[in-house]
Amino acid sequence: MTWNLDGLTVRGEIDNSRPHSVTGWLKLAGEPIPLTLTLTGDCGRELRGKRFRFESPRALSGRPAIASLSDDEVAWQQVGPTGSINLERNGDGAPLRLEIEWFGQNGRVVMRMTKPVIEFVTEEVSDLETPPGRDAGRPRPDEPTDLDGPHTDPTAWEGQSSEDADDDPYELFPAELHRMFDADAKHVDAAAVGDEECGRTIHEIELMEEAIENGEGVPVCDVLDPPLRLPKPEQATDGEIDVALKALLARLAKHGIAFEICEHFTVREAYALLVEEICPHELTHPSLDAKRWVQQFSTSDFCDKCDAELDAELDQIDDEAEGDI
Numbered sequence: 275m276t277w278n279l280d281g282l283t284v285r286g287e288i289d290n291s292r293p294h295s296v297t298g299w300l301k302l303a304g305e306p307i308p309l310t311l312t313l314t315g316d317c318g319r320e321l322r323g324k325r326f327r328f329e330s331p332r333a334l335s336g337r338p339a340i341a342s343l344s345d346d347e348v349a350w351q352q353v354g355p356t357g358s359i360n361l362e363r364n365g366d367g368a369p370l371r372l373e374i375e376w377f378g379q380n381g382r383v384v385m386r387m388t389k390p391v392i393e394f395v396t397e398e399v400s401d402l403e404t405p406p407g408r409d410a411g412r413p414r415p416d417e418p419t420d421l422d423g424p425h426t427d428p429t430a431w432e433g434q435s436s437e438d439a440d441d442d443p444y445e446l447f448p449a450e451l452h453r454m455f456d457a458d459a460k461h462v463d464a465a466a467v468g469d470e471e472c473g474r475t476i477h478e479i480e481l482m483e484e485a486i487e488n489g490e491g492v493p494v495c496d497v498l499d500p501p502l503r504l505p506k507p508e509q510a511t512d513g514e515i516d517v518a519l520k521a522l523l524a525r526l527a528k529h530g531i532a533f534e535i536c537e538h539f540t541v542r543e544a545y546a547l548l549v550e551e552i553c554p555h556e557l558t559h560p561s562l563d564a565k566r567w568v569q570q571f572s573t574s575d576f577c578d579k580c581d582a583e584l585d586a587e588l589d590q591i592d593d594e595a596e597g598d599i
Contacts, residue, residue: 279385285329288359288374290317294535294544296356300374300385307350312568313376314523314533315356320363325395328372330387349379349566354527355520357382361392377524379566491557494571497529498522498553507546519545522553531558534572538579547573 279302286300286308296313316322357375364370372387495501502525504518519541523533533552535544552571559569574580 275380276382276384277380279383280387281330281332283330283385283387285327286374287325287327288317288321289325290321290323290359291325293323293537294541296359296376310351311376312351312353312532313356313378314354314535315376315520316359317356318358318360320361321359327393327395328387328390330390332388347380349530351566351568352376352378352380352383353530353532353568353570354378355523357384377520378527379530381528491559493554494526494531494556494558495553497531497558497560498525504549507542507549512542515542515545519548522548529558529560530562530566530568532568532570534570534574536572536574536577536580538577539573544573547576551576 279300282303284301284303286298288296288298288311290296294314294316296311296315296317298311299308300311301308317324354377357377359374359376360372361369362371362373369390369392370388372390372392373384375382375384377383502522504522505514507515510518522545526533533544533548535541539547548571556571562569
């Protein structure tokens, strides 16, 4: 199945300033919240290594972009491998046709835009100016949460949680008043997002917690049904590695499993890590597939150079903190 966004994309942003990583967002006609992208791969030659914004002067309006899919079926945080991301120009160099393709949770997705208005961004930025997606703020199965156990706060008194100690360290307010504050806060949250949406989000978080705490995870490779026949990393050519890696990432994306490649790993090294270590030994929770949760794996978790860079950054922060005292 191909999800075609031709004529439905109003504007967007793509960032390929880091190798093997394409991030960004697409604002779709008729949809209040943009589609966010966290993809593995690179743009084509014209756009590789660049960050750019684009807009269509002729985007359609008045009909939802997801008319053929229900809201529950759409993964608003798209992961997976890149396909063709290219820009064609006419004879005088003006943008003629922009194509953005990837293979995510909803299968193949393609967007073609004729005569786009494009602005290349040259300044250094730490994050994309991305409007929040529908999955923004939701913990991912691989992110640390309170499920890992209580976090001890040395400032908390015995019998108090860290949160309680921060809210009322001297116990100035009676318990009944605290309960009233909590009720008011829940009422405000529900009013902000709607009772139905708030209840659904809470229910989904509870399902995720239950799956991670009590569910039996399975090796990542077990979700590949039917299994993929993949070449051995040490025997394949570079071209075969590229094809096999994208095929594997496309299949994993169907289950919300993403894979990030740090700047220190080659594509061959990343492929070897994925097929020899992550797929057979790391666990995932298929019961969460329907909830569109994203589970992120990264070569940085296995990279000595990334560890050394992180240690150096932490040492610098400690030194600066000591200097401010």
